[in-house]
Amino acid sequence: MSEIKTLFKEGMWANNPALVQLLGLCPLLAVTSTITNALGLGLATLLVLVGSNITVSIVRNWVPKDIRIPVFVMIIAGFVTIVQLLMNAYTFGLYQSLGIFIPLIVTNCAIIGRAEAFASKNTVPLSAFDGLMMGLGFMLVLVVLGAIRELIGQGTLFDGADLLLGPWAEALRIEVFSFDNQFLLAILPPGAFLGLGLLIAAKNVIDTKIKSKQVVTPEVEKGPRARVTSLT
Template identity: 55%
Template sequence: MSTNYATIARNGIWDNNVVFGQLLALCPLLAVTGTATNGLGMGLASTAVMVGSGLAVSLLRKVITPEIRIPAFVLLIATLVTVVDLAMNAWLHDLHKMLGLFIPLIVTNCAILGRAEAFASRQSPLASAFDGLMMGIGFTLALVLLGAVREILGSGTLFANASLLLGPRFGFLELTVFPDYQGFLLMILPPGGFIVLGFLLALKALVDSRSRAGTATPANPQVEKVFTAAGVLSRDRQPGE
């Protein structure tokens, strides 16, 4: 069976996006996206787990029996999350402290278990790893976008403390968008996250609706002619007939 990697990529990044398409992982989404830096860190950690879990589940799908597949998938995901947690504590300690409990809580991310059950357990290892990567990228983009909007409106900066949390190589990301900005506290707090998320969901729905309207298939004149001849679409009918 051939694998359409373009469709997998589109589903993960846009059509079936973890946040904007499935409305999953809202707890870490709203809790850690006070800044774009935190969103990027959480997104990268989640992506690593998604890729690893997809690959592991696909490799073991013929070994794991259907009766114990869910506990086995959770065990695999928990193992990967533990590895990511320890790695971040060792090499990205400041970011690890900032994200805190939300790194271990990646285990409870329904999107990861859902992709393991719906995709990785039925597909090849390469396709499963790619699906995890695209889902992770889509999730990371949602986290960074939400964090960026909240950070800009809340404090007038973008990717603040990136060099401290992610390492000196990420220092180029730090920007001051509005100098001498007094800040808007609501945007940094969880209620601000709900507000921004609502606007972003509405924006995606608007883009999708216009895209569907632009690609709508015009009526087939031959089909219309057949129905007209049968009296179904008779243009000579009067109202009430």
């Protein structure tokens, strides 16, 4: 139970792939111009991450250490192809608007990172849960960044949600305020860099606040410490 709790905390906050590990920045910065795009890519990444984590965990005892990376990449590429074909079939508009960034999920370091660091050393259920949490954490950051950029850039939320969720979702579109001029910078890549920087700063502020609130327990003197690493 405590393992699951740790995994949840790691994925969503303490070791969040986007805010702490800073992995997978390429899609993070490129496609978060609207919530819909961010959600679409986040879901795709989530599916691939869970799938690849499960598969890697299943085959972990049969894959020789020397060729594990190519094997992992092949597994991930297989899942990306599945997701790409699914999106092509069911959410064609979104498939077109995400473009090259769907196949590029293969190169998302967050996924191969989890395969290498976690799934190849842990059991199937734990790996699946880790994939789910990491994927959700990544998606959460994508969506928040997408929301900020969409709001500042064009004053709307959930613009084009019907591309992802079907025609009923057109009702989701909220026009918060309308400009005569779009604030182009928020929609262009520099806006993503600035936005991500501010999000990371916000996370660090919250962490510091939490730390300062925790009661500092005085350290008990345990006697002289022995040096465990040798000086070389």
